[in-house]
Amino acid sequence: MTKVANKVDLDTDGEWWMDAPNDRIYVYSTTNPVTAGNTFEYAQRNNAIVAADKAYVTIDGITAQYTNQSIISLTSTSTAATNWTIQNCILKGGWKQGIYANGDSTHSFNSLNINNNTISDIGGSSTTYFDGSLINIAYADAISVYNNTLTMSSITGMHNYMGAIIHHHSYSRNDTGSVIHDNTISGTNPHPSSLPHALPP
DSSP states (O other): OEEOSSGGGOOSTTEEEEEGGGTEEEEOOSSOHHHHTOOOOOOOOSOSEEEESOOSEEEESOEEEEESSOSEEEEOSSSOEEEEEEESOEEEEESSOSEEEEOOSSSOEEEEEEESOEEEOOOOOOSSTTTTOSEEEESEEEEEEESOEEEEOOSTTOOOSSOSEEEEOOSSSOOOSOEEESOEEEEOOOOOSSOOSSOOO
16 A cells, blocks of 8 residues: 555555545555455554544445454544444454444434444453443444344453443433344353453464
């Protein structure tokens, strides 16, 4: 991957440019990157995708693995984050959570759809109560989690501290719009007494 200075400089396969004002990354590909199966690899980071207070966002068909914290980390703290979809993704080897979506007591995370994803081998940290969950959602209403394949960690030294799917602290305290259904959950939950400092390759 080669970074270029301007959008007009994108003319060679593998070049990329960051449109910072619009929070968008452009990658030049000589073929359709979806059908070509292109892989873009970068150094290990805390998260693969981070967003705060955004609305009407779809993450579709991304493969991301081996992050130092949550693979996808979404927060709603200054305005209500609404209408998010995470679908058809493969997420593996996050140190804390696969998907972390967290509002707060004054700003709800509304209308969050998580479907048709494969999430596996999450865990290792036990610094907070919900570390090691594959999907962790807090202060959210109208969530839909369905048709995901969730595999609890079986890697020695890693663990799923709480469980596959956690939804806690409904913002309205009377959430009737959330559904969790037809997810496939498998694997072990070993709870080791000592934990590694880094993820295995």
